[in-house]
Amino acid sequence: MFERDYHKNPFIVIWELTRACELKCLHCRAEAQHHRDPRELSLEEGKKLIDEIYEMDNPLLVFTGGDPLMRPDVFDIAAYAIQKGVRVSMTPSATPNVTKEAIEKAKEVGLSRWAFSLDGPTAEIHDHFRGTSGSFDLTMNAIRYLHELEIPIQINTVISRYNVHALEEMANLVEELGCVLWSVFFLVPTGRGKDSDMISPVEHEQVFRWLYKLSKRVKFDIKTTAAQHYRRVVIQQKLVEAKANSNDKIKYEDALMQGKTGQFDGLGRAPQGVNDGNGFVFISHIGDVYPSGLLPIKAGNVKVQGLASIYRDSPIFKSLRNPDGYKGKCGVCEYRFVCGGSRSRAYAMTGDYLESEPFCVYVPKVLRSK
Numbered sequence: 001m002f003e004r005d006y007h008k009n010p011f012i013v014i015w016e017l018t019r020a021c022e023l024k025c026l027h028c029r030a031e032a033q034h035h036r037d038p039r040e041l042s043l044e045e046g047k048k049l050i051d052e053i054y055e056m057d058n059p060l061l062v063f064t065g066g067d068p069l070m071r072p073d074v075f076d077i078a079a080y081a082i083q084k085g086v087r088v089s090m091t092p093s094a095t096p097n098v099t100k101e102a103i104e105k106a107k108e109v110g111l112s113r114w115a116f117s118l119d120g121p122t123a124e125i126h127d128h129f130r131g132t133s134g135s136f137d138l139t140m141n142a143i144r145y146l147h148e149l150e151i152p153i154q155i156n157t158v159i160s161r162y163n164v165h166a167l168e169e170m171a172n173l174v175e176e177l178g179c180v181l182w183s184v185f186f187l188v189p190t191g192r193g194k195d196s197d198m199i200s201p202v203e204h205e206q207v208f209r210w211l212y213k214l215s216k217r218v219k220f221d222i223k224t225t226a227a228q229h230y231r232r233v234v235i236q237q238k239l240v241e242a243k244a245n246s247n248d249k250i251k252y253e254d255a256l257m258q259g260k261t262g263q264f265d266g267l268g269r270a271p272q273g274v275n276d277g278n279g280f281v282f283i284s285h286i287g288d289v290y291p292s293g294l295l296p297i298k299a300g301n302v303k304v305q306g307l308a309s310i311y312r313d314s315p316i317f318k319s320l321r322n323p324d325g326y327k328g329k330c331g332v333c334e335y336r337f338v339c340g341g342s343r344s345r346a347y348a349m350t351g352d353y354l355e356s357e358p359f360c361v362y363v364p365k366v367l368r369s370k
Contacts, residue, residue, distance in 0.1 A: 004279070006272065007321055008312060009057040011279040014293060015049070017041075017063050017077070019285050020070035022095040022132070036070060039286045043073050045303065049283065050081045052307045061086050062115075064293070066285070067093035069102060075109050082110040091115040091156065094130075094139035103145045114146055115154035115183065120162070121169040129162050143177055154181040159207060160197045167207065171214055179220050184211065186227040186359075188294040189348045201359040208233040226294060226342045228275055229360045232335045276343040276353070277320030281311050291320055294344035295353060319354060328356030333364040 004011055020036040041049065053061055061081060068074050069092045081088050090111055092098055106114065116139050120126040123136035130136075146153050155174050157163070163170065174182045186204065189195045199207070208230045215222045224230045274280050277291030284290065287302040289310045299317055300310035311317055319325055320343055323336040330341045341357025349358040 004057060004059075004272065006274075006279040007318075009308075010059045010281045010311060011272070011274050012060045012062065012281075013053050013056075014062045014064055014280075014282045015046075016283065016285045016293065017046075017065055017068045017074060018071050019066040021065055021067040021093050022070075022097075037285055040071075041285065041287050041302075043076060045287070046077050047080050049287075049302055049307065050077070050084060050086060052302070054081075054084050054086055056308050056311070058086060061088050063088065063090040065091075065093065067095060067097065069093070069095070069097040075105050078106070078111055079109040089113045089115060089154075091117070093117070094135050094142055096138070098138065098142040098145075100145045100148075103142070103149055103151065107149050107151055111151075113152045113154055113180075114142075115156050116142060117156045117158070118170075118173070119158055119160075121166055121173045125163050125166060129158070129160070147178065152181075153177065153179045154183055155179045156183045156185060158185045158187055159199060160187045161199055162197070164199050164203060164207065167210065171218065174220055175218055181221045181223060183223045183225060184227070185225045186342075186345075188226050188342065188344045190294050190296060190344065195349070198359070201361050204229070204359050205233070205361050209237070212237050226345060228273065228339045228341055229335075229357060229362065231273060232339045232362060235335070235338070273338050273340065275320065275340045277317045278340070281307070281317075283307070289314075291317060291353075292344055294342075295347055297347070297353065316353075325354060326356070327352070327354050329362075329364050329367060330356040330360075332366045333362070334366070335362075335364075 018036050018040055020034065022034065053059065063074065063078065068090055078088055078090070088111055090106065092114070094116055103114070117130070118126060118139055119129040126136040126139070127133050143153055155177070157170060159167070171182070187193055187198045189198060204227070208227070211222055211224070211230065212234055272279060276295045280292050282290045282293045283302060288298050289300045289302060289307065290296060290298060297316055299314040302310070323340045324331065326336060326340065330336055333339070341360060343353045345359060346355040346357055347353040
């Protein structure tokens with residue numbers, strides 16, 4: 001299996017094209033606004049950024065927001081990247097901007113996949129979470145358009161106290177909709193997200209175990225975000241099934257759920273464990289660079305410094321790529337190079353991105369003997 005050196009190049013780059021969006025989501029990381037920021041990276045600045053991204057061993061590139069469709073030049077940006085050979089995906093908001101014509105344009109320029117957020121199996125749950133009445137119906141219409149145009153669909157779901165009771169129905173809906181990937185996000189209290197919106201540490205563990213069982217019986221693939229400890233649960237469950245004992249040679253490959261196609265999907269799972277700043281980099285609408293969109297510690301700006309230099313040389317990024325430097329139980333956990341805990345959640349809850357994952361119930365072996 002090909003392994004990318006995360007000290008040099010990321011596996012995935014997220015570019016927030018704009019913070020403009022018509023929705024008012026309760027958890028919004030970006031605290032999106034109705035109008036575009038005049039400081040946004042221009043089309044020419046965006047092309048320069050894409051050139052830099054391509055030179056970093058051509059990682060995956062995801063356009064996010066706000067709502068990327070609030071930028072009239074979004075398809076010009078996408079076309080430039082795709083013509084260069086960059087693999088591009090987009091996560092637009094389900095608003096009236098998502099017309100059949102817009103989706104046809106996306107297919108024409110070669111966007112490989114669209115991802116829509118769906119945070120509940122009913123309009124009542126989803127629309128409450130998205131803060132906008134009618135969002136559920138708009139999402140369903142957009143998914144219908146994508147099916148008609150034969151564009152693969154990814155569903156993103158943020159798990160919170162608002163929908164944790166309806167996950168079985170949510171999984172059934174994802175399957176009924178013929179989606180290729182269910183990307184499950186575990187809430188991090190940043191932006192509009194609140195501590196009180198998160199599920200408990202024990203509930204995290206319960207959902208992880210449920211997801212593992214689900215992954216063995218559904219047609220779509222499952223990917224988690226801000227849930228690095230799900231990898232540990234997958235390995236533990238596989239060890240139980242194999243009646244084997246874990247050792248000090250825990251490998252990330254053991255945490256991978258192989259795709260339904262028999263291979264590892266290039267737009268799904270990475271060949272190594274991605275974490276904030278470790279295989280992952282986020283660029284804001286004005287060019288600020290962060291370890292992720294959920295870890296709001298600025299490491300530089302692409303208008304004044306090259307992305308590669310920021311990613312490779314920033315003390316923030318370098319410390320995030322050293323699990324031996326993590327504090328508390330994460331720093332001594334035998335799963336630290338596979339898991340490492342959510343650095344963004346550690347920061348959100350403790351103010352220190354090197355602290356232990358606060359929503360993990362696991363006790364490392366080295367601490368159990370004390």
